[in-house]
Amino acid sequence: MNAGSLSLTPSKPRPAVSSPLTGKQLLRLYYLMIVSRIADERALIAHKQGRIGFYVPAVGEEAAEVGSVFALSPEDWIFPDYRGSGIALAREMPLKIFFDQVLGNIEDVLKGHSMPSHWGDSSLNIVAPSSPICTHLSHAVGVAWAAMMKREKMVTISYFGDGGTSSGEFHGAVNLAGVFKIPTIFFCRNNQYAISVPVDRQTAVTNLAEKASAYGITGVRVDGNDVLAVYLATKEARQRALRGDGPTFIEAVTYRLGPHTTIDDPMKYRGKTEEESAWKRDPILRFSEYLTTLGLWDMEKDQVLRNKIKEDVNLAITNAKEVPKPEIDSLFEDVYSTSPWHLDEQRMEARRFVASKRQIQ
Ligand SMILES: Cc1ncc(C[n+]2csc(CCOP(=O)(O)OP(=O)(O)O)c2C)c(N)n1
Ligand SMILES: [Mg+2]
Incomplete structure (x- = not known):
């Protein structure tokens, strides 16, 4: 679906309020934030119904995810973490691919090899995340470094949480990027908690962006519930990286x-x-109020949009459930070019196990 199919065109001429984006782009941002919210809400229900095994919602963090991805170019590479519905959807991942991954069916581009809500798709320049905190930051640094050496005009961006900034992996990656002025963006969503641990119980720093100065790089603290502020901060960080002025840490x-x-x-x-x-x-309420002030939005349009997105999301999740799961053999694919003997043994064991289950049924 695209914004045009729902006549999301501005209903009144835009007043002279300054905005970095056109009316159409603003409405696209709003659509992406809502689709992320509804996809998350629907997935949480599906989990309660026992239809999916696990999910990591980004409810409340849509402005941070959508606004930052919107500032990137298609050639940039994204290294998300496990909380990234808004990242995947803002990168225009179709709802089908999105829910095929959550259900881990045979049409999932990751072949069901990843945990649910760990979206990756090389055709969208999204690297499949792994769950350990901040291990992907050094990967993002490495890819950006290679691009810099090859004089390619692209940046990388990695996403992580406030808790991640207390990890050794964060230190190693940011330090290296600072030394070599690597064109990368470290994007921290400070959502106030690392599971149950509030920020003030894991770092004595009240302003996480200050950590940047310890690495000699630019640190920016932005209101993560203001989608346009996030967009501008990320856009500037991208330009800084491409100018050769090094990485940015965005909080x-x-x-x-x-x-x-x-x-x-x-x-x-x-x-x-x-x-x-x-x-x-x-952030969604806030942005809808802004759009209404601009004369671009009203309650009626909002209801139409939400109903349509709910239909699309329901259809995608229902269809994904109908698609068969991968065969057990797929567990052993894509790691070794030639399978070692111990994996062959395990594969045979797994096949016997599945066959015995089928006999019982
Ligand atoms: C290396 C490592 N240690 C511990 C965990 C367990 N764990 C998963 S999420 C999480 C909290 C992360 O919090 P934060 O970085 O703030 O990100 P958020 O989940 O809030 O987005 C922890 C400790 C992990 N995944 N990886
Ligand atoms: Mg957190």
């Missing part, structure tokens, strides 16, 4: 409105009052 200050993952209950470590006040800063 997007936001809030994780949902659980850490489907196996978390935030009520065990934070109160309802805190959540309720965070919902008042919902």
Whole structure:
């Protein structure tokens, strides 16, 4: 679906309010934020119904994810972490591919090899994430370094959380990128928690962007619930990288409105009052108010858009459930060019196990 098919064209001429983007682009951003929210909400329901095994929602962090991806060029490479529905969808991943990955069926581009909501797709320049925190940062640095040597006009961007900035992997990657002025962007979504641990229990720094100065690179703190501020900060970081002025560490200050993952209950470590006040800063609500002020949006359009997206999301998830799962042999593919003996043994064992299950059924 694209914005045009829902007549998301501006209904009134734009007033003279300054915006870095055209009306059409602003509405596209809004569409992407809502599709990310609805896809996450639908996936959480599917998990409660026992239809999917695991999910990592980005509810509340849509402005940070969508705004930053929107500032990139198609040739840039993205290194996401496990919380990235807005990243994948803003990179124009179709809902079909998105839910095929969540369900891990045979049409999943990653062949069901990754955990649900770890989206990757080489055709979209998105590297499949792995779950260990910040291990992908040095990969993003390495790819950007290679591009720099080859004089290719591209940057890389890696996504991670506030907790990730306390890891050794963060230190190693950012330090190296600073020394060699690597054209990369370190994008931190400070959503206030690392699972149940609040930011002030894991770092004495109140402003994470300050960490950049320890590596001699530019640090930018941006309101992560303001999609346009995030867009501009990322765009500038991209230009800085391409000019040869080195990497940028962006801290997007936001809030994780949902659980850490489907196996978390935030009520065990934070109160309802805190959540309720965070919902008042919902980036989607805020952006819809901005669009309404510009004369680009109204309640009726909003309802039409949400209903259409819900239909699209439901269809994608229903279809993905119908697609068969990969055969057990696929577990052993894509790692070795020639399978070693111990994997051959395990493959035979796995085949016997599946066959015995089938007999019982
Ligand atoms: C190296 C490593 N240690 C521990 C974990 C377990 N773990 C998964 S998510 C997480 C918290 C990460 O918090 P943050 O970096 O703030 O990202 P967020 O989940 O809030 O987006 C932890 C400790 C892990 N995945 N990898
Ligand atoms: Mg966090």
